[in-house]
Amino acid sequence: MKILVCISKTPDTTSKIAFIEGNTKFDENGVQWIINPYDEWYSLVKAIELKEKDPSVTIHLVTVGGADTEPIIRKALALGGDEAIRVNNLGNDSMMVAQEIAAIAKEGAYDLIFTGKETIDYNSGSIGSMLSALLDTSFIPNATSLDLSGSNIIIKREIDGGEETCEASMPIILSCQKGMAEQRIPNMRGIMAARTKPLKVVEGTITNAYTTIQKFDTPSAKSGVKLIDSGNMDELVRLLKEEAKVI
Amino acid sequence: MVLIYIDQDDQEIKKASFEAISYGAALAKQLGTSAEALLLGTVKDDLAAIGKYGASKVHQVNNLALNNFDAYVNAMVVADAAKALGATVIIFANNINGKAIAPAVGVKLSAGLVAGACALPKTDAGFVVTKTVFSGKAFASIQIETPIKVISVNQNSFGVVVGEGTATVHPLEINAPASKIKITATDKIKGEVPLTEATLVVSGGRGLKGPENWGILLDLAKSLGASTACSRPVSDSDWRPHHEHVGQTGIQIAPNLYIAIGISGAIQHLAGVNRSKTIVVINKDPEAPFFKAADYGVVGDAFEVVPALTAAILKSKASA
Numbered sequence: 427m428k429i430l431v432c433i434s435k436t437p438d439t440t441s442k443i444a445f446i447e448g449n450t451k452f453d454e455n456g457v458q459w460i461i462n463p464y465d466e467w468y469s470l471v472k473a474i475e476l477k478e479k480d481p482s483v484t485i486h487l488v489t490v491g492g493a494d495t496e497p498i499i500r501k502a503l504a505l506g507g508d509e510a511i512r513v514n515n516l517g518n519d520s521m522m523v524a525q526e527i528a529a530i531a532k533e534g535a536y537d538l539i540f541t542g543k544e545t546i547d548y549n550s551g552s553i554g555s556m557l558s559a560l561l562d563t564s565f566i567p568n569a570t571s572l573d574l575s576g577s578n579i580i581i582k583r584e585i586d587g588g589e590e591t592c593e594a595s596m597p598i599i600l601s602c603q604k605g606m607a608e609q610r611i612p613n614m615r616g617i618m619a620a621r622t623k624p625l626k627v628v629e630g631t632i633t634n635a636y637t638t639i640q641k642f643d644t645p646s647a648k649s650g651v652k653l654i655d656s657g658n659m660d661e662l663v664r665l666l667k668e669e670a671k672v673i
Numbered sequence: 674m675v676l677i678y679i680d681q682d683d684q685e686i687k688k689a690s691f692e693a694i695s696y697g698a699a700l701a702k703q704l705g706t707s708a709e710a711l712l713l714g715t716v717k718d719d720l721a722a723i724g725k726y727g728a729s730k731v732h733q734v735n736n737l738a739l740n741n742f743d744a745y746v747n748a749m750v751v752a753d754a755a756k757a758l759g760a761t762v763i764i765f766a767n768n769i770n771g772k773a774i775a776p777a778v779g780v781k782l783s784a785g786l787v788a789g790a791c792a793l794p795k796t797d798a799g800f801v802v803t804k805t806v807f808s809g810k811a812f813a814s815i816q817i818e819t820p821i822k823v824i825s826v827n828q829n830s831f832g833v834v835v836g837e838g839t840a841t842v843h844p845l846e847i848n849a850p851a852s853k854i855k856i857t858a859t860d861k862i863k864g865e866v867p868l869t870e871a872t873l874v875v876s877g878g879r880g881l882k883g884p885e886n887w888g889i890l891l892d893l894a895k896s897l898g899a900s901t902a903c904s905r906p907v908s909d910s911d912w913r914p915h916h917e918h919v920g921q922t923g924i925q926i927a928p929n930l931y932i933a934i935g936i937s938g939a940i941q942h943l944a945g946v947n948r949s950k951t952i953v954v955i956n957k958d959p960e961a962p963f964f965k966a967a968d969y970g971v972v973g974d975a976f977e978v979v980p981a982l983t984a985a986i987l988k989s990k991a992s993a
Contacts, residue, residue, distance in 0.1 A: 437807075439808075439921065439940060439941055439944070440940055443807045443810040443811050445811070463921075463922070464922075467922075519785070520776065520786065520788075521779065521780070521785070521786070524776075524780070546807075546808055546921065546944075547806065547807055548806050548813075549788075549789055549804075549805065549806060549807075549808060550776075550786075550788040550789060551772050551788065552772075552775075552776035552779075552786060552788050553776075554773075554776075555744060555748065555772070555773050555774060555775070555776035555777040556776040556777060556779070556780050558744060558745045558748065558777050559745075559748060559749075559752075559776070559777035559778075559779075559780035559781050560780055562745075563745070564743070564744075564745050564852075564853045564854055565744045565745050565773065565777070566744070566854065567744055567769060567772065567773035568769055568773075580857075584769060584916075585682070585742075585769060585770075585859070585861075586682060586687065586689075586768060586769055586770075586867040586869055586870065587861055587862055587865065587866075587867025587868070587869075587870075587916075588859065588860050588861035588862055588867075588916070589859075589860045589861075589916070590856055590858070590859050590860070591856070591857050591858040591859075591860070592854050592855060592856045592857060593854070593855045593857055594853060594854045594855070595853060601773075603922070604915075604918075604922045604923065605915070635818070636779070636783075636784065636785030636786070636817065636818055636819050637785040637786070637787065637815050637816065637817050637818060638815065638816045638818060639813050639814070639815055639816075640801060640814045640815065640816050641813075641814050642806070642811050642812065642813050642814075643803075643811065643812045643813075643814070644810070644811050644812075645809075645810075645811070645812065648965075648966065648967075648968065651954070651964050651965070651967040651968065651969065651970040652968065652969050652970070653969075653970045653971070653972065654969060654970070654971050655971075656971050656972060656973025656974075656977065656978050656981075657981075659971075659978070659981040659982040659984070659985035660985045660988070660989075662953070662969060662971065662982060662985070663982070663985045663986055663989045664989075665969060666930065666951070666953070666969070667989065670930070670950075670951040670968065670969075672873070672929040672930040672950060672951045673873065673897060673930060673986070
């Protein structure tokens, strides 16, 4: 079985979010980069678990980005995976990224393709769905568990207000979220092994973005919290009714 | 023509779709074109009544197989329907299903996508859509460069607009590929509004000290008719079910009112709730970071404040 795990580089959750060049560009100054948590904790670790159960499983990691994404993909390799592919393309929008990954996926004939539920920077969560259309392959979003049952797979996924269990066959694309696996810390052996694992660089071919970011804005700061005396809940109710008009 | 996807669950139209139709209708008006809705499968709702949200027509692909959601199959049918009807903008709710099919529809129509729009597009020069990025910590204005556009609208960002009007219902023949996914079980929380659709949410954190203390929170929620949520440590400790976990890795919500009780307001938690219209924080620690993100704050012991708030709400309702 061959698994392709899509990896994205994102700013750490606690990074200061600021913009430069007339609010057209994210300020990377002082930002610590991490593997997008959904890609790491849920999809990559799930793939590693499958390989631990069945050593014949092959795991490839793919990322679309410049050379500055290599420390991130090495970090992912330290957790697990057999080899990584970096598509050298800045990937100006999700469609470009998906098209590049689809080209890799076609070539590798993978049984399972994992993405994270979304990236924590642009929050679009579009790659899995786009791959589904580009590869004409079934897609199960928001997967919370995956079990193999012969040649079939049993997947649980989040739905609005609950959970659904379904049975599907491979090849299939899954977007992974909480529940799929638990976060792991890479060990020294993994870190050493990652240094010698193959990291193939493929030149990107997609140059045409469908969308362009014109500018960023930061939300206007809240005018400040209005404190209400803990003994005067009638006042809070009044404010919620008359000022906020939410109840 | 602006085409709006109607999301259904168990043959009932989801509330998020009414907001998407309202958004699509407002956009159609702005563009001087018509707003039409698209339903896959069958629903118990009165389709003509969708007119009151601003859709002039409802196109229905009357195929019972489509009552079971399959992201790939639905996307292919929507894309073919959009082509057949000549839609230039396709609107989805940015809920779980909408997120799962809008990007695939974009691929099939060679259309640029903005996922998670939080306002109507600016169409005076170009077509620019604003969306939330960095988990609500910033907005991006995104120009869609393609002739056909796909937008998914963040829930509770535009609101449901109810007017007058009746839609005409038109059957639409579109071939659907066979689904390769078999749904074997659906487990839904009975009798509760899904958190993502709730307008009022009461949420508890570690400050409540243990699951046995949730009674005061449930009473408050009941007095308001609110849904209940919790922070990650609470669901991780199994004090509350996992589906109640809101935050970066849990469910992201945008209710009109979010009341946080005994939650310190870690950045990961805020990422899941900072699109709420009004935030009330109840915490005994005046230094809790959540107060900085709150509209109203009460510094005090939750075990005294929450029952007092419940009593005040009930009193206010009784006098109304």
